[in-house]
Amino acid sequence: FGSSWTAMSTKLEIESHDVVRLMLQFCKEHQLNRTLAILQEESRVTLNYVDSVEAFATDINNGRWDAVLKAVSYLSFPDAVLMDLYEHVVMELLEGREAQLAYDLLRMTSPMINLKQSHPDRYLRLEHLCKKGAMDSKEWGENGKEKRRAKLTQLMLPYVQAAPPGRLLALLGQALKWQQNVGMLQPGVKLDLFRGAAKVMSEIAEEFPQQIARQIKFGTKSHPECACFSPDGQHLVSGSVDGFVEVWNHSTGQLRKDLQYQNDEEFMMHDQAVVSVAFSRDSECLASGSQDGKLKIWKVATGQCLRHFDRAHTEGITCVQFSKDGSQVLTSSFDMTAKIHGLKSGRMLKEFRGHTSYVNTAAYNHDNTRVVTASSDTFVKVYDVKSSECILSFSPPPPPHMNEASMVSVNSVCFVPCDGDRGAGDERIYVCTRSNTVYMMNLRGQVLKAFCSGKRSGGDILAFAVSHRGKWLYAVAEDHMLYVFDTETAKLEHLMKVCEKEVIGLTQHPTRNMLACFATDGHLTVLVP
Numbered sequence: 001f002g003s004s005w006t007a008m009s010t011k012l013e014i015e016s017h018d019v020v021r022l023m024l025q026f027c028k029e030h031q032l033n034r035t036l037a038i039l040q041e042e043s044r045v046t047l048n049y050v051d052s053v054e055a056f057a058t059d060i061n062n063g064r065w066d067a068v069l070k071a072v073s074y075l076s077f078p079d080a081v082l083m084d085l086y087e088h089v090v091m092e093l094l095e096g097r098e099a100q101l102a103y104d105l106l107r108m109t110s111p112m113i114n115l116k117q118s119h120p121d122r123y124l125r126l127e128h129l130c131k132k133g134a135m136d137s138k139e140w141g142e143n144g145k146e147k148r149r150a151k152l153t154q155l156m157l158p159y160v161q162a163a164p165p166g167r168l169l170a171l172l173g174q175a176l177k178w179q180q181n182v183g184m185l186q187p188g189v190k191l192d193l194f195r196g197a198a199k200v201m202s203e204i205a206e207e208f209p210q211q212i213a214r215q216i217k218f219g220t221k222s223h224p225e226c227a228c229f230s231p232d233g234q235h236l237v238s239g240s241v242d243g244f245v246e247v248w249n250h251s252t253g254q255l256r257k258d259l260q261y262q263n264d265e266e267f268m269m270h271d272q273a274v275v276s277v278a279f280s281r282d283s284e285c286l287a288s289g290s291q292d293g294k295l296k297i298w299k300v301a302t303g304q305c306l307r308h309f310d311r312a313h314t315e316g317i318t319c320v321q322f323s324k325d326g327s328q329v330l331t332s333s334f335d336m337t338a339k340i341h342g343l344k345s346g347r348m349l350k351e352f353r354g355h356t357s358y359v360n361t362a363a364y365n366h367d368n369t370r371v372v373t374a375s376s377d378t379f380v381k382v383y384d385v386k387s388s389e390c391i392l393s394f395s396p397p398p399p400p401h402m403n404e405a406s407m408v409s410v411n412s413v414c415f416v417p418c419d420g421d422r423g424a425g426d427e428r429i430y431v432c433t434r435s436n437t438v439y440m441m442n443l444r445g446q447v448l449k450a451f452c453s454g455k456r457s458g459g460d461i462l463a464f465a466v467s468h469r470g471k472w473l474y475a476v477a478e479d480h481m482l483y484v485f486d487t488e489t490a491k492l493e494h495l496m497k498v499c500e501k502e503v504i505g506l507t508q509h510p511t512r513n514m515l516a517c518f519a520t521d522g523h524l525t526v527l528v529p
Contacts, residue, residue, distance in 0.1 A: 046076035049163040082111040094135035206471040209527030214253040216524040224518035230283040239274025261303035289317025332362035361412040374410040394445030409434040417470040465506040476503040
């Protein structure tokens with residue numbers, strides 16, 4: 001327990017001993033006595049704090065020994081001080097004719113046992129007085145009882161300090177207020193304190209975005225190529241054409257300066273454009289893929305690069321996704337392949353081949369036994385993860401207004417939320433083609449629903465996302481419009497303009513009615529109801 005932690009937004013050093021003391025105080029105040037004793041023993045840290053030094057001194061001077069001994073049980077004093085204290089308490093008990101209690105204290109407490117071994121003459125004197133059953137006030141000698149109490153007070157006070165009660169909860173409260181002030185927490189939102197994320201309020205209806213809440217403007221020669229929210233809902237991360245990976249406060253539209261490295265203007269970076277980003281399920285790690293085929297894994301809290309794959313692909317990485325257990329990363333690329341990379345080994349573990357053009361997306365199914373890819377060669381392919389074999393390949397149909405022989409690129413694919421209870425063969429996917437239609441299909445290639453913008457020209461859908469509980473499907477098209485569909489009826493419910501130039505992609509907040517889109521106009525736009 002000799003280590004210390006550095007606070008992210010300051011240079012303050014937090015000693016681990018002090019953290020343990022906060023826990024010890026919490027245990028003491030909530031009568032978790034066994035936990036307190038075990039924690040003190042294992043950590044070798046003692047709680048030498050009292051609520052009030054003055055009150056502690058008053059208890060000694062007034063002979064309130066029940067309160068003093070209870071406090072002392074949580075404190076650490078030299079053996080000599082404890083022997084003096086317990087000797088005095090035994091004598092006062094005898095003076096008050098509580099001989100049995102005095103005798104029990106003499107025989108069964110550690111300080112008195114130590115007194116017997118180190119000062120047998122003093123111990124024998126107390127034992128003799130206990131057998132008599134009483135003590136005359138003359139036994140105090142010239143100093144008297146009150147002066148001996150005062151001397152005990154002088155001996156004990158240097159070893160104790162005052163600390164206000166409830167420090168752990170007070171500090172947590174202050175931290176939460178600070179997070180609200182910097183926009184990390186929304187006022188009125190119920191918080192899961194352990195996870196550090198807002199509690200999901202299932203009774204809140206899913207509403208589709210109808211207005212722009214804020215826009216993050218990039219530099220004149222930059223624009224975001226990719227973006228995603230963290231699963232805990234705290235971060236919005238972007239990857240830009242100039243190689244920067246930046247973490248944003250989606251509530252304020254400002255950079256997260258509570259991350260020390262960003263406060264110091266040091267950023268997660270690639271040598272070339274960052275074209276794909278994704279979080280691990282615990283929100284602690286971030287994967288980023290760049291135009292030159294490099295893959296990097298970052299620790300978001302520190303900005304440290306934990307692992308890099310300099311030759312993950314021979315061309316740009318179009319999509320990244322962590323496995324459920326966070327030990328592997330799935331990627332797709334312009335090099336016509338998808339791959340799985342092991343984070344522990346630092347090696348490619350699986351390669352999925354068969355496409356004849358760019359692989360635009362690769363996605364795990366819910367139990368990570370299948371990988372589905374979408375390609376510009378017009379095909380969706382389903383692979384078995386264990387064998388890397390393609391077990392099914394199909395092309396989504398062209399929309400009715402197009403010729404049946406038309407070749408339509410498949411831009412992206414994702415699994416339908418809440419399908420985890422279905423078997424691997426019964427899961428459904430959304431498939432976005434370079435047309436005016438997004439399809440819901442099963443893994444046998446059958447079309448279940450079609451979501452159409454209705455525009456025969458100038459309305460090809462470029463990207464899509466699904467609301468956090470699956471009620472709405474959002475699609476952005478080349479006409480710079482956002483199309484909102486009801487996933488049950490496939491009906492178009494809302495339409496709004498979201499950018500001035502070509503939109504690149506969309507990302508949905510994991511628990512809130514919030515959507516972010518990014519475009520070549522240099523804006524990362526946050527949309528809300």
